[in-house]
Amino acid sequence: MSGAKGSSRGRAALRLLRRRLIQAVPLLLGVVVINFVLIQLAPGSFLDLMTAENQVSDPATIELLRKTYGLEDPVWMQLLKYIWALMHLNFGFSYRQNMPVMQAIWINLPATLLLMMSSIVLAFAVGVAAGVVASVKVRTFWDTLVSVAAMFFFAAPSFWLGIMMIVLFAVKLGWLPVGGMETIGGAGGGLASVLDILRHLLMPTLALGLFYAATYARVMRSSMLEVAQADFVRTARAKGLSRTKVTLSHVLRNALLPVVTILGVQMGTVLAGSVVIESVFSWPGVGSLLFDSVSSRNYPVVLGIMVLGSLVVLAANIAVDLVYMWLDPRIEVR
Amino acid sequence: MERFAFLGRFARNRGALAGALVILGVAMAAILAPLFFPTDPLRIVAQPELWPGEDPAYPLGTDSLGRDMLAMLVHGARATLLIGLFASAVATTIGVGVGAIAGYFGGWVDEISMRSSELFQTIPNLIFVLTIVVILGSTLQNIVIAIGIVSWTPIARLTRAEFLALRDREFVQACRSMGMGDLGIILGEILPNALPPVIVLSSLVVAGAILFESAVSFLGLGDPNVASWGRLVGDGRELIRSSWYICAIPGVAIMVTVLCLNLVGDGLNDALNPKLRDR
Amino acid sequence: MQRKDPLAGPRASRPAHAHEAGLEARGPVRLPLEVTDLSTTLFTRRGEMKAVEGLSLAVGAGETVALVGESGCGKSMSALSIMRLLPEPPARIVGGSVRLNGRDIVPLPEEAMLDIRGKEIGMIFQDPMSSLNPVATVDKQISEVLMAHTGLGRFQARARAHELLEQVGMPDAGRRLDAYPHQLSGGMCQRVMIAMAIACSPSVLIADEPTTALDVTVQAQVLTLLKSLQAEQGMAMIFITHDLGVVAETADRVVVMYAGRKVEEAMVDDLFEAPLHPYTAGLIGATPVPGAARAERLADIPGMVPPLNALPAGCAFAPRCPRVMDRCRIERPALTEPAPGRRVACFATGTDTA
Numbered sequence: 001m002s003g004a005k006g007s008s009r010g011r012a013a014l015r016l017l018r019r020r021l022i023q024a025v026p027l028l029l030g031v032v033v034i035n036f037v038l039i040q041l042a043p044g045s046f047l048d049l050m051t052a053e054n055q056v057s058d059p060a061t062i063e064l065l066r067k068t069y070g071l072e073d074p075v076w077m078q079l080l081k082y083i084w085a086l087m088h089l090n091f092g093f094s095y096r097q098n099m100p101v102m103q104a105i106w107i108n109l110p111a112t113l114l115l116m117m118s119s120i121v122l123a124f125a126v127g128v129a130a131g132v133v134a135s136v137k138v139r140t141f142w143d144t145l146v147s148v149a150a151m152f153f154f155a156a157p158s159f160w161l162g163i164m165m166i167v168l169f170a171v172k173l174g175w176l177p178v179g180g181m182e183t184i185g186g187a188g189g190g191l192a193s194v195l196d197i198l199r200h201l202l203m204p205t206l207a208l209g210l211f212y213a214a215t216y217a218r219v220m221r222s223s224m225l226e227v228a229q230a231d232f233v234r235t236a237r238a239k240g241l242s243r244t245k246v247t248l249s250h251v252l253r254n255a256l257l258p259v260v261t262i263l264g265v266q267m268g269t270v271l272a273g274s275v276v277i278e279s280v281f282s283w284p285g286v287g288s289l290l291f292d293s294v295s296s297r298n299y300p301v302v303l304g305i306m307v308l309g310s311l312v313v314l315a316a317n318i319a320v321d322l323v324y325m326w327l328d329p330r331i332e333v334r
Numbered sequence: 335m336e337r338f339a340f341l342g343r344f345a346r347n348r349g350a351l352a353g354a355l356v357i358l359g360v361a362m363a364a365i366l367a368p369l370f371f372p373t374d375p376l377r378i379v380a381q382p383e384l385w386p387g388e389d390p391a392y393p394l395g396t397d398s399l400g401r402d403m404l405a406m407l408v409h410g411a412r413a414t415l416l417i418g419l420f421a422s423a424v425a426t427t428i429g430v431g432v433g434a435i436a437g438y439f440g441g442w443v444d445e446i447s448m449r450s451s452e453l454f455q456t457i458p459n460l461i462f463v464l465t466i467v468v469i470l471g472s473t474l475q476n477i478v479i480a481i482g483i484v485s486w487t488p489i490a491r492l493t494r495a496e497f498l499a500l501r502d503r504e505f506v507q508a509c510r511s512m513g514m515g516d517l518g519i520i521l522g523e524i525l526p527n528a529l530p531p532v533i534v535l536s537s538l539v540v541a542g543a544i545l546f547e548s549a550v551s552f553l554g555l556g557d558p559n560v561a562s563w564g565r566l567v568g569d570g571r572e573l574i575r576s577s578w579y580i581c582a583i584p585g586v587a588i589m590v591t592v593l594c595l596n597l598v599g600d601g602l603n604d605a606l607n608p609k610l611r612d613r
Numbered sequence: 614m615q616r617k618d619p620l621a622g623p624r625a626s627r628p629a630h631a632h633e634a635g636l637e638a639r640g641p642v643r644l645p646l647e648v649t650d651l652s653t654t655l656f657t658r659r660g661e662m663k664a665v666e667g668l669s670l671a672v673g674a675g676e677t678v679a680l681v682g683e684s685g686c687g688k689s690m691s692a693l694s695i696m697r698l699l700p701e702p703p704a705r706i707v708g709g710s711v712r713l714n715g716r717d718i719v720p721l722p723e724e725a726m727l728d729i730r731g732k733e734i735g736m737i738f739q740d741p742m743s744s745l746n747p748v749a750t751v752d753k754q755i756s757e758v759l760m761a762h763t764g765l766g767r768f769q770a771r772a773r774a775h776e777l778l779e780q781v782g783m784p785d786a787g788r789r790l791d792a793y794p795h796q797l798s799g800g801m802c803q804r805v806m807i808a809m810a811i812a813c814s815p816s817v818l819i820a821d822e823p824t825t826a827l828d829v830t831v832q833a834q835v836l837t838l839l840k841s842l843q844a845e846q847g848m849a850m851i852f853i854t855h856d857l858g859v860v861a862e863t864a865d866r867v868v869v870m871y872a873g874r875k876v877e878e879a880m881v882d883d884l885f886e887a888p889l890h891p892y893t894a895g896l897i898g899a900t901p902v903p904g905a906a907r908a909e910r911l912a913d914i915p916g917m918v919p920p921l922n923a924l925p926a927g928c929a930f931a932p933r934c935p936r937v938m939d940r941c942r943i944e945r946p947a948l949t950e951p952a953p954g955r956r957v958a959c960f961a962t963g964t965d966t967a
Binding site: 026027030031034038039041042043049151152154155156157158159160163164166167171265268269271272273275276279290291293294295297299302303305306309310313314317 | 449450452453455456457458459460461462464465466467468469470471541545548549552553554555564567571574575578581582585588589590592593596597
């Protein structure tokens with residue numbers, strides 16, 4: 001790996017990063033506008049919404065809210081003030097948690113990110129492996145097994161899958177905990193804590209990730225079968241390389257590309273899926289916060305989650321793009 | 335003749351055929367529900383938490399309040415299927431509309447359409463639905479529209495691709511030279527040809543909508559007057575230790591329905607594009 | 614009628630001209646490649662297709678045999694059969710032998726073939742840009758074959774890859790090592806392919822239309838390169854092409870194929886001066902007249918190659934043959950040897966042409 005090659009790819013990556021960040025701005029703006037439109041469409045006033053229908057009697061607070069959101073001003077002015085507030089990360093105040101919305105979300109974010117990442121990693125690893133196996137052993141029992149399993153997991157609602165897993169592994173067999181992220185009472189520090197979290201993480205990850213694993217398995221299988229027909233695979237075989245080497249170094253590396261593309265497209269749905277899974281497993285993340293806020297009509301939090309959720313999706317998309325660029329040297333970024 | 339070839343290919347795909355039959359069965363059950371179970375399914379009829387098979391009068395048991403599981407299941411089929419269909423219709427309408435004008439007119443219209451579809455793809459879909467529902471109220475209409483709003487983007491992209499491909503074909507040029515207006519060409523000429531793959535995609539969107547609606551009502555955030563399958567699963571959550579069948583059975587129903595819709599969708603896809611078949 | 618090969622290299626001490634030893638090995642002579650009666654059939658749903666039928670050819674060290682014919686005549690399938698690279702489900706070698714340095718490789722198990730491909734026999738393909746792995750560097754692709762067959766480690770392989778790139782005339786070889794195929798031109802990609810193919814000094818090199826997808830100027834460079842490498846290493850080369858100009862430039866001997874069968878074989882000069890088979894004559898686009906100028910391009914012969922699962926009885930070329938007789942439609946002509954080193958499968962042979 002000569003330095004020249006490495007840095008030119010590094011520079012291309014930076015160019016991609018810059019371009020995607022610039023593209024992200026209008027998207028975020030769009031999300032904010034949609035937020036605003038929803039607020040306007042709601043029955044009840046803006047004030048009702050932002051105070052979550054709490055009876056806020058303190059005149060100073062009311063006055064502050066009026067000023068911040070320009071409730072006396074024309075609509076377009078309100079929009080601008082709303083955007084301005086959001087840019088200062090002022091999503092409002094959550095009376096239920098008694099803290100700024102931003103803070104409430106921030107506290108819950110790591111748990112959700114952990115769940116999201118582990119689900120994506122699991123889905124990718126399992127899906128790719130299953131797809132490769134199915135393509136190598138095409139039209140045999142293993143291929144059929146993978147296809148049938150994929151159909152099953154693709155159709156099963158993730159919340160139902162989660163509940164069934166709880167019934168089997170937690171209630172009946174007692175192997176895994178029923179819910180939560182950590183055992184109450186603590187498991188001791190360090191490694192024991194980590195293992196404890198992992199035990200709690202296993203079922204939610206499976207429930208969330210297997211759906212996507214099914215998609216990736218299918219795509220990987222057909223991608224592998226298609227790439228195997230390519231000219232350069234024939235060249236690799238003509239060089240006398242072993243079947244394994246050809247499959248892994250040549251076919252797999254090229255067949256991965258469509259799967260990575262799909263990964264990027266599905267980021268939004270993964271985050272959304274975690275909302276349901278967090279509810280099923282009482283996982284203390286943003287999903288649980290959302291559920292709680294929806295039930296208690298805590299509008300500022302709900303709106304804040306929509307914006308921040310979109311932000312997470314954008315960041316994840318950029319990360320996936322960078323990974324794709326690393327995998328495929330043909331990508332040119334001007 | 336084209337139609338017969340298409341149907342023939344579809345029929346030969348056993349999975350798709352089985353899927354279609356099951357869906358038909360589910361639909362029939364939904365339509366005929368009042369016939370088999372004329373009484374209100376939400377009425378309490380027996381002792382609570384009867385397991386399936388314990389009492390032959392209630393083959394699928396009863397729920398936590400003593401309501402007949404089978405009756406609720408069959409009635410729930412209506413709600414689930416209808417919501418899926420309507421939400422898919424909303425998504426298809428929006429998607430085809432946006433995709434058609436993007437593909438036909440190109441230029442800045444295309445740009446804006448693509449940016450907006452990107453926008454709707456960035457917002458995590460369930461979060462979007464929940465936000466809409468919480469702010470505007472959890473009525474059936476809102477839920478259907480909300481699900482439609484988050485599901486239109488793949489349809490738009492497909493329609494756009496079809497329109498881009500068909501826009502420059504000779505028959506369109508011919509229409510234009512005859513003086514046909516844009517709207518006439520879009521609706522009368524290009525759309526009928528662009529529809530088949532879109533219809534295939536719509537069947538998969540129905541499956542997605544069903545999963546969506548199930549998730550929303552599972553969380554207890556759906557229309558309180560509608561007892562769809564998702565809501566049934568959600569209602570049974572408290573009892574998973576003792577009577578987990580209350581959660582299991584409606585969930586299986588959802589899974590089977592979605593599975594069959596997927597099979598049908600795949601079958602339609604294969605029948606449309608026989609050259610692209612894997613095997 | 615013997616053509617002396619001025620490019621015969623160091624191995625010229627062995628009989629480099631197979632026709633001298635007869636087209637089968639006799640006595641102590643061990644030809645690098647000897648194909649005897651090779652037959653390959655494609656088993657498809659639409660019937661059995663005899664892609665190659667009863668092909669025999671031999672190539673001596675430092676000798677170039679051109680395999681010529683229209684597309685679909687079986688030349689590529691023959692090459693893939695020799696390499697045992699056939700797509701296994703539909704295709705299978707159903708008869709014959711392929712002796713590589715005396716050893717029949719047809720019955721060998723796949724593991725044994727892994728040692729042979731890339732090491733004793735190499736192959737380069739038609740479209741160089743799509744024949745290279747798009748996500749791997751040139752270095753990696755060349756080093757791969759070195760590390761698989763020789764004991765070289767990573768860094769040694771890279772150094773050797775560098776040498777090979779220079780040997781194949783790649784400009785700025787050092788930098789090109791870390792390039793990806795999409796960054797190289799067609800000619801450069803082909804040089805990389807050649808480097809990969811000759812990396813382990815194989816005794817036989819098969820070139821399947823290596824210049825067809827390249828510019829005319831680059832074509833000449835690649836052909837010169839191949840000939841000089843052959844001279845240096847004494848490889849036996851099979852050159853598959855439909856371009857008669859290339860045949861004239863590079864080949865010592867020519868084998869003409871039609872519908873999976875060999876229909877004529879001759880030294881290159883003899884073939885152009887006096888083609889015996891009507892198909893060959895048609896390809897050359899001139900009536901056989903001694904001393905006539907060679908045509909540069911393939912002339913069009915009216916009609917099409919018959920589908921391989923529905924070959925006519927009798928001679929496969931009969932439907933299109935300008936010299937067809939009744940006998941041709943009933944009986945298949947066998948290969949005859951009207952002169953040493955010349956073979957032809959035609960009932961009309963021997964008819965006066967001058």
